Amino acid sequence: MRRTTSWAIPSIFQDIQFELPNPCKHCQPGNNATTTRCQPCTVHAQKGLFQETYKTLAFTALTLLLSGHFVEAVVPLPPHHPTTTLALVVKVLYGTGLLVLVLLSVLFANALCKQAPGLSFEARQALSKQYLNTPAALHLQSKTHTMAEHLGQAIQFQTISYDANDDKHHTDHQEFLKLHAWFIKTYPLVHKHCTRHVVNDYSLVYEWTGEAGNQQQPYMVYGHMDVVPVLGQDWTQVDDPFSGEIKPDASGKDHVWGRGAIDLKNICVGWMEAFEDLLESGFRPRRTVYLGMGHDEEIGGREGAGAIARFMEQKLGPGKSLEFLWDEGLFVIDGVIKGHAAPVAMICTSEKGFVNVQLEVECPPQHSSFPPVLSSKTEGSPIDILSAACARLAKTPMKVTFIPVFF
Numbered sequence: 001m002r003r004t005t006s007w008a009i010p011s012i013f014q015d016i017q018f019e020l021p022n023p024c025k026h027c028q029p030g031n032n033a034t035t036t037r038c039q040p041c042t043v044h045a046q047k048g049l050f051q052e053t054y055k056t057l058a059f060t061a062l063t064l065l066l067s068g069h070f071v072e073a074v075v076p077l078p079p080h081h082p083t084t085t086l087a088l089v090v091k092v093l094y095g096t097g098l099l100v101l102v103l104l105s106v107l108f109a110n111a112l113c114k115q116a117p118g119l120s121f122e123a124r125q126a127l128s129k130q131y132l133n134t135p136a137a138l139h140l141q142s143k144t145h146t147m148a149e150h151l152g153q154a155i156q157f158q159t160i161s162y163d164a165n166d167d168k169h170h171t172d173h174q175e176f177l178k179l180h181a182w183f184i185k186t187y188p189l190v191h192k193h194c195t196r197h198v199v200n201d202y203s204l205v206y207e208w209t210g211e212a213g214n215q216q217q218p219y220m221v222y223g224h225m226d227v228v229p230v231l232g233q234d235w236t237q238v239d240d241p242f243s244g245e246i247k248p249d250a251s252g253k254d255h256v257w258g259r260g261a262i263d264l265k266n267i268c269v270g271w272m273e274a275f276e277d278l279l280e281s282g283f284r285p286r287r288t289v290y291l292g293m294g295h296d297e298e299i300g301g302r303e304g305a306g307a308i309a310r311f312m313e314q315k316l317g318p319g320k321s322l323e324f325l326w327d328e329g330l331f332v333i334d335g336v337i338k339g340h341a342a343p344v345a346m347i348c349t350s351e352k353g354f355v356n357v358q359l360e361v362e363c364p365p366q367h368s369s370f371p372p373v374l375s376s377k378t379e380g381s382p383i384d385i386l387s388a389a390c391a392r393l394a395k396t397p398m399k400v401t402f403i404p405v406f407f
Helices: 039-074 085-113 121-132 135-142 144-155 173-186 188-193 265-280 305-316 382-395
Strands: 195-199 203-208 219-224 246-248 254-256 289-294
Touching: 039 085, 121 135, 135 144, 144 173, 144 246, 144 254, 144 265, 173 188, 188 265, 195 305, 203 305, 219 265, 219 305, 265 289, 289 305
Parallel strands: 219 289
Antiparallel strands: 195 203, 203 289, 246 254
16 A cells, blocks of 8 residues: 655745736636635645755755766876865755755655644634634524434435345336435425536536626535445434434433435435525525436436536536536444544545456356366356456455545
């Protein structure tokens, strides 16, 4: 597994103001020609400048040291005249090269050992308490139980996705249509002010139009309405996994229980609640916002997310795209970190991919009374060769790789 080192940009680079030669995608430049970069682009530029400076200094130090060594080797110095001009030149080359190396070491140590800028624990606690007393937070807390009830109601629709090759169970798409009707009833402002698109019969896209004349690219927030089956599972908290009951856990803290409570009707209901609340307050986004909800994510998403992608491509037109898409992430969950009792909001910093491999073995016709012995990768019975190949795959998983990303 390749590991990446976390380091801070040296302070001498952090005070540099980077001007925008062209408009930055993350902020709108005003009339002032010296509009600076937004914070993420500034940090990226600072890191790029530091890396280029480091490379230049390293090249300079190496050049000076090699030049001194070359002069000393090609032009022998008189043994009893250390103060000659040539000797002084060699000393200057060596000394300057060593000074540059010392500077490189200081910069590297500063970048590697200095803590990245951030708030202390006490400062974060103070900000948290300050936020909890703001009107927005108090308003959110007053609606907590209502939002929980809405999530419980959404869970009651059994929008289960079954694989197409499952002969015993079949997806009941009527449940999705019932959920659609519940959205319309529960969130009237969303359906009054946003344009609702039904994609491929069962997926949904809501379009919240931004301010007139705004040229920013739109973005999309996304979730999926379907859930995985409940087969052969023992539910201890509730008798019916589609009841959506609000019940306390062992610690006495209330939770919404049911299939989809964290994957992923919580996100679908959450976005609907946010849209409805913002519309109620009179808010209007500067740019256009889309809310997408697929209906078959649990079995691949080809008919849901895939159809939504094609719909958006056609709607936005040639050469245009969303600036970004915000899909599901992890949860705010208790007990995930040992020794930390408070809930933790887990942030996705990487993604696990997958690959499907189909193995085939072709051999000459053989008789079971004289089965060949597996003697190499290509000699033996088809079952032996295929089993050996599967075993080799299991023993050689792909390595984990972390690739830094800048925002």
